[in-house]
Amino acid sequence: MPTTFTGLILLVVLLLPGLTFVVRERQGSERRPTPFRETGTVVFCSVLTELLTLALFAAARGLMPGLTPDVGRLVREGGGYARDQYVQLGWWAGALLLFSCALAAAAAAVTGKRPHASVMSAWWVMFDRWYPGEDPLVGCVLEDGSYIEGRQASFNVSSDDSPDRDLVLVEPLKYRAPGATEVEHFPWGAACVSARRIVTMFVSYPDPEQEAGAAATQGSAPAAS
Secondary structure (H helix, E strand, C coil): CCCCHHHHHHHHHHHHHHHHHHCCHHHCCECCCCHHHHHHHHHHHHHHHHHHHHHHHHHHHHHCCCCCCCHHHHHHHCHHHHHHCHHHHHHHHHHHHHHHHHHHHHHHHHHCCCCCHHHCCHHHHHHHHCCCCCCCEEEEEECCCCEEEEEEEEECCECCCCCCCEEEEEEEEEEECCCCCCCEEECCCEEEEEHHHEEEEEEECCCHHHHHHHHHHHHHCCCCC
């Protein structure tokens, strides 16, 4: 870690684009890379985006020498030139850093949307990969023989298939008690099911055409007298 304020500023400037790139967990299932891999990703993205930004600055320097800082004078004169041109240097430094972060954010948006199913959890594959943005109907057979069914409302997006996570189902809820043969409607708004208790899970994806037809049928049905 840096021990001076200048070193801290340099560290932030060098790594901020890479940190912008890796802040993309909600684009897909939450993965937990090793510290070495995550550090390598941050450093690589920062170096790449800042090199591209410096290339852009070099092109701007060649086209607009009067509007860009003179890097040669900054190297030769150091603090003297920086004190005389601190406003211009500050604006350009901030703009170049923001441009690097924008490049990193664009790269994250392009590469981070749909991760491969082989590195994701089975829940994420069933709930999000095949029909993203939809809330499927989920039925769970539990270890005591009971059965619960409802619309998927929320699930743990961790890429680990861990038993220490929960699934939230919302109405219309159906439930079959252990030993019973009939599934009955459950008069509650939501239910939380522990993954540790689930033996088998069934998923039914919504059919937009059928749902639209059902809604149209209900809307056109005559009111009961």
